[in-house]
Each structure stands twice: as C-alpha cells, then as structure tokens.
Amino acid sequence: MTKFLIFLFCGMLCTASCTEKLKSASGTTGTLSCALCADGTLTISGKGEMPDYILRYHPDVEPSPSFPPWFEYQDDIRGVIIGDDVSNVGSYAFSGCVNMISVSISKSVTTIGYRAFQNCSSLTNINIPNFVTNIGVLAFGSCTSLTSVIIGSSVTTIGDEAFRGCSLTEIVNYHEKPQVIIVETFKELSSNPFISVDVDNCVLLVPANSVEAYCSANV
16 A cells, blocks of 8 residues: 655645645655645656556456545645656546646546546646547546546547536547547446537537548447
8 A cells, every 4th residue: 555755845846845734745656656735736757657546446446556645635636747757547546636626647648547537626627638548437527617628639539428517618629530439337327428518508629521520420
C-alpha cells in the first residue's frame, strides 16, 4: 500500500509553499510521484503507469492499490497536472474531486481510465490531447459543469456513458471516423457515451470530410 512521505517542497510547478496539512500529501503511487500544494494543484510526475484505483467493487479491476494516495485531500484539489512521461490516468484516479476546476493532460498519456474523472462537478472544460487513444467507461460521468470537450485525433474508442449527465454545449472531435463505443457487461449501461446530455443544445464539430460518417453513426 502506498505510504505518503513528507517533503520539504512541492516541486517547481507549485508557486506557493505547502501548508502543514498538505505537506503530508506528497509521496508515490506506483512508479510515479505526487504532490499537492497549498494552491490546490496536484502534480503527478515521473515515468510510467498510474495504477488503477478502487473506490467501489468492480469485477474487472484488481482490488489493489485501493484508494488513490490523495483521496484524503480530494476536496482540497483545485487543479491536476499530469506530467510528461505519465502514460495513463488510472481508474477512479480523480473521481469525486468536486472542487477541481482544471486538468492538464500531457501528450504522453494514451488512456483515460474507468470513472477517472467521474463526479468532478466543478470541471468546465477538458482538452484530451492527440496521443490519447481510449477514453474509459464513465470517465467524465456526472461532471455536471462540463460544457466543452476537445477530443484529439488519435482517440479511437470512447467508453459507454463516458460523458453521462454532462452539460455539454460544444464537442470538438478531431478523429476522422466516429469512435468505437466500448460497452461493458453491465445492464445499467446504455451503449451511448453522451446519455443524459442535451444534444439539442450541443454543437458537434468534426473534420469537414467526416461529416457524412458522423451523421450516419449510431450515436
């Protein structure tokens, strides 16, 4: 189980020194380092994979390493920076960070995991960079303030209900073909990444030569 270490500083990306409370929110997760500073910025750095975490039972994910190491401080998180050389965003990594308003995902990330940002109800926009290939099931589910999303050109699969219940008014999708929808074997899932989104008030922008393909897609 991950143990937090107390550091004397939170890293160059943090402009404010850590408070006494947040000093203990620095440590390791898998092969990566994490540091939460007094301004509410959580920085994930290092090289390699972020583990998949467990906040509730899920039959397809091993129950280790359990909760993310910053779980105790999730209400303090205002922004997340996922650094260069981090290859993925783990399942449940930032689920329930209700005060998080910004996310910066580096170009090294290829996968956004299951429920990774679910219930981040203060997040208003997200830019998924071009090197991401997969957006997981319910990855941004119930991000009720999320109005704008940019989906990079390399995203080939989007998980079921990935944007469930979001307040999307604009989706910019750079992939030339409609993405494959990944469906898990749960009866409550809908085979629609955008269920409960008001599609009548949401604009979808796609490459000009892809309009016909998107118009004829199932979702």
